[in-house]
Amino acid sequence: METTDNDKRKCPNHLSTGECTKQLLPVKDALDILSGKWKLQIILSLTFGKKRFKQIQREITGLTPKMLSKELKELEINELASRKVYDTSPVTVEYELTTYGKTLKPLIMELHKWGTKHRKRIIARGGRD
Amino acid sequence: METTDNDKRKCPNHLSTGECTKQLLPVKDALDILSGKWKLQIILSLTFGKKRFKQIQREITGLTPKMLSKELKELEINELASRKVYDTSPVTVEYELTTYGKTLKPLIMELHKWGTKHRKRIIARGGRD
DNA sequence: TATACTGCTTTCCTAGAGTATACCGATATC
DNA sequence: GATATCGGTATACTCTAGGAAAGCAGTATA
Incomplete structure (x- = not known):
């Protein structure tokens, strides 16, 4: 599911799609608790x-x-x-x-x-x- | 509406109710834009x-x-x-x-x-x- | 007796947040 | 001709965050 063709194509700053998604996980977790x-x-x-x-x-x-x-x-x-x-x-x-x-x-x-x-x-x- | 009897009675750390409310305003503004x-x-x-x-x-x-x-x-x-x-x-x-x-x-x-x-x-x- | 305070809970309700699915025109690829 | 990609829009639906109002038990005040 990671490092596919899709993965490396567009994200600048040396981050693949999958890596960006990973960066988002903790933010999502925090938001789950703190949003509202x-x-x-x-x-x-x-x-x-x-x-x-x-x-x-x-x-x-x-x-x-x-x-x-x-x-x-x-x-x-x-x-x-x-x-x-x-x-x-x-x-x-x-x-x-x-x-x-x-x-x-x-x-x-x-x-x-x-x-x-x-x-x-x-x-x-x-x-x- | 501020500095009434109600106002000074409970907030510790030298903050009256009204002052606490004021501190909350910017957070509210930020949340209006960023929440979700x-x-x-x-x-x-x-x-x-x-x-x-x-x-x-x-x-x-x-x-x-x-x-x-x-x-x-x-x-x-x-x-x-x-x-x-x-x-x-x-x-x-x-x-x-x-x-x-x-x-x-x-x-x-x-x-x-x-x-x-x-x-x-x-x-x-x-x-x- | 009536009213008001505290720290909640309960019920009823709605607006809008969010989901699912399909579709559009353009262009390109097979 | 079939399929895919891109940047969305349309429609329809669910679901829950949040609001309004009342109530409750205990105390106090009048």
């Missing part, structure tokens, strides 16, 4: 420290409890965030990035950096589209 | 050099012409990629990252780096879930 409208925003919110459910919801505009709950579950399953329940009065739940979740920081920071420049750009042109 | 299953994969593919339609499709497994066409249009609209048509025999079309599109490289590289580590992790546990 909310996940990276939630993770960014948690990089500032542990947070409660309502607090996260308050910070992220437009985020409904249903989505937040769903996304937090997925983050837990993928071991990016942890959930701690405290047996207090109306129950307190805290979410926090795991050690593994914290490895996403450089990525998030790049996203934030790029987003900041991009935001300036679209504002300079008077809004988007 | 294919866009970042296409951009990564183009960081290796200019490519033709079919070549991109060949590299990215599972990508249908309809989606590719749609995503490329959106990348064009957002000035991340450019499209050049050559008046050859059955017509040649080449896609390339714009200068602006190239500013995404560090982000893509972080994604690739994280994805690589993540991939090892999930493979080590024998698949995901």
Whole structure:
């Protein structure tokens, strides 16, 4: 399936089609976990420290409890965030990035950096589209 | 709407709710453009050099012409990629990252780096879930 | 008694993301 | 004439991300 005639013909920079496809695999894996409208925003919110459910919801505009709950579950399953329940009065739940979740920081920071420049750009042109 | 009682109460690390929300804005903007299953994969593919339609499709497994066409249009609209048509025999079309599109490289590289580590992790546990 | 807060869950719904398949005109190859 | 390649478009369909709204148990406040 690799190094066929098809394979070597077009990709510049010494990369065959098959090699390019290989380069894409990790990106695909990352995207599987991180894609969607909310996940990276939630993770960014948690990089500032542990947070409660309502607090996260308050910070992220437009985020409904249903989505937040769903996304937090997925983050837990993928071991990016942890959930701690405290047996207090109306129950307190805290979410926090795991050690593994914290490895996403450089990525998030790049996203934030790029987003900041991009935001300036679209504002300079008077809004988007 | 900001600096109310609500505002200062819970966010640790000296960030009020409103400040956290502000930090999230650029990330939201970036996500608006980059989210989805294919866009970042296409951009990564183009960081290796200019490519033709079919070549991109060949590299990215599972990508249908309809989606590719749609995503490329959106990348064009957002000035991340450019499209050049050559008046050859059955017509040649080449896609390339714009200068602006190239500013995404560090982000893509972080994604690739994280994805690589993540991939090892999930493979080590024998698949995901 | 009524209202409001917390941390959710549940139900219902829709827009649009994504898939599958076929087709187009041109040109070239067999 | 049959087939293939290139850069798509058309049609039709599935599926799920995401939104709106209500509810629930427990506490508190009035």
